[in-house]
Amino acid sequence: MPALPRCAAAGVHRGHAEVADIVRRFGAQYGAAHRVSHTQRHVLRAIVQCRTAALGGHREQCQACGRTRPVYNPCRNRHCPKCQALAQATWRQAQQAVLLPIPYFHIVFTLPHELNALVRANPRRLYALLFRTVRDTLNTFARDPRHLGAEIGITAVLHTWSQTLTDHIHLHCIVTGGGLSPDGSRWKASKKRRFLFPVHAMAKLFRGKFLARLEAAYRTKRLVFAAHSAPLAAPIEWQRFMACLRAKPWYVYAKAPLAGPKQVLNYLARYTHRIAISNERIIAVDNGTVRFRYTDYAAGATGKEMRVSGTEFLRRFLLHVLPAGFMRVRHYGLLANRTRRRKLARCHELLGVATPLDEPAVEESLAERILRLTGVDILRCPFCGQGPMRRIETLAPDTS
Numbered sequence: 001m002p003a004l005p006r007c008a009a010a011g012v013h014r015g016h017a018e019v020a021d022i023v024r025r026f027g028a029q030y031g032a033a034h035r036v037s038h039t040q041r042h043v044l045r046a047i048v049q050c051r052t053a054a055l056g057g058h059r060e061q062c063q064a065c066g067r068t069r070p071v072y073n074p075c076r077n078r079h080c081p082k083c084q085a086l087a088q089a090t091w092r093q094a095q096q097a098v099l100l101p102i103p104y105f106h107i108v109f110t111l112p113h114e115l116n117a118l119v120r121a122n123p124r125r126l127y128a129l130l131f132r133t134v135r136d137t138l139n140t141f142a143r144d145p146r147h148l149g150a151e152i153g154i155t156a157v158l159h160t161w162s163q164t165l166t167d168h169i170h171l172h173c174i175v176t177g178g179g180l181s182p183d184g185s186r187w188k189a190s191k192k193r194r195f196l197f198p199v200h201a202m203a204k205l206f207r208g209k210f211l212a213r214l215e216a217a218y219r220t221k222r223l224v225f226a227a228h229s230a231p232l233a234a235p236i237e238w239q240r241f242m243a244c245l246r247a248k249p250w251y252v253y254a255k256a257p258l259a260g261p262k263q264v265l266n267y268l269a270r271y272t273h274r275i276a277i278s279n280e281r282i283i284a285v286d287n288g289t290v291r292f293r294y295t296d297y298a299a300g301a302t303g304k305e306m307r308v309s310g311t312e313f314l315r316r317f318l319l320h321v322l323p324a325g326f327m328r329v330r331h332y333g334l335l336a337n338r339t340r341r342r343k344l345a346r347c348h349e350l351l352g353v354a355t356p357l358d359e360p361a362v363e364e365s366l367a368e369r370i371l372r373l374t375g376v377d378i379l380r381c382p383f384c385g386q387g388p389m390r391r392i393e394t395l396a397p398d399t400s
Helices: 019-033 038-049 085-098 113-121 123-143 198-220 225-233 234-248 261-272 310-318 340-351 366-374
Strands: 058-063 067-074 103-110 153-161 167-176 178-180 187-189 251-254 283-285 287-298 303-308 331-332 389-395
Touching: 019 038, 019 283, 038 310, 067 303, 067 389, 085 178, 085 261, 103 261, 113 123, 113 167, 113 225, 113 234, 123 153, 123 167, 123 198, 123 331, 167 261, 178 310, 178 340, 187 340, 198 234, 198 251, 225 234, 287 310, 303 310
Parallel strands: none
Antiparallel strands: 058 067, 058 389, 103 167, 103 251, 153 167, 153 331, 178 187, 283 287, 287 303
C-alpha cells in the first residue's frame, strides 16, 4: 500500500497503543504481502490520520492559565475506534422518539462458519441476503396468527467479528414484543413472555430461506468464487457444500425480553456503533506482535489475552471493513423509514400514550452538543482543570 503521510504520526503523546499505531508500524509490510482493496486502504488511511495534523484543526488557549494545545479534526470513519462515541450518542438520542412502552426482544441470527470464505468473496451480496432472510424469517412468524398475527418492528445490526477478530457473521435484532393487526385496528401484544417466537423453528426457517436464495444466486451466476471459496465453482463441490449446510443446525439465540425503553436504548447503542476492536482492548505493540484482550465465552466469559503478529492483526481487522456505502443498521416493519412516522403514531394511539413530539432544532456548538449527549466538557482546560478553552487559531491540514 502507498506510504502513509509522515504528518499522520503527529499528535498528543498517549500512554497506550492504538489501532492507528499498528497501522503505522505494520501497514506497509502488510500491503506488500496482501491485496488491499480501495475501501480497506481508505479505512487504514483515515484511522492513521484521525485527530492528527494531517486533517487540520485548530489551536485553543485556556482563559485561566494561558496554556495552549492543538486540537485536530476526527476522520469520522465508521471503522475508526476514536470516532464512535459521539456518533453513538447522537444515534441513541434519535432513537428515543421511536421506542414504544412495551417489552422488546433481542434475537441473534448467526451464519455457519462454513460460509465465511464465500462471504469474504461476496460481502455485499451475502450480507444483504442475510438481512433479507432474517427480516423474512421474523415476519413469517409475526404474521402467523398462531404466533402473533401482526406487523412487528425490527432493528437489525450486522456484526462480522468474534472477540479474537476472526469471522463470526451474525445479526443482532431488537424486535417489538407485539405489533399492529393487519387492518391497523388493534395492538396485539406478544403471546410469549420468555421468547417472542420458537427458537428452533426460527432456526430451521432461517436456514431454509437463506440456502434457497444462495442456491438461486449460484444458478444465476451471481456469486464470485475466489481464494478459499474457489473450489465451490465446480458443480459437484457446490452440491457437497450445500448438503453440508443443510445437514447442520443453524444458530438462533433469543435473550430474555428487555424491560423498558431505557434498557432497549442501552442495547441498541451498544451494538449499533461497536467496531471489531476498541483501542482499550489493545495491551501493547512490541517485537513485531500485538497483544490484546478478549473474552472467551466458551470458557464462562473468562477474560484472556491473545498475541498475534502485527500483519496478522491487520489481516483480521480488515476482514470486518464493510463494502463502501453498505448500511449495517436497518429497520423493518413498523420501523421502516418510509412509513415509520405514521405507523408509530398509530401504535402510540392504540397503546394509549402520547406520541413524542419532534423537538425543534436548537443551534448549538459542537462542544455543547458533546456535553449534552455524552456529559464530557471538551472546553474544560486539561492542564488547570478550571478555565474554558477558546479557539485562537485555525490549523490547515498538513499535506507534507
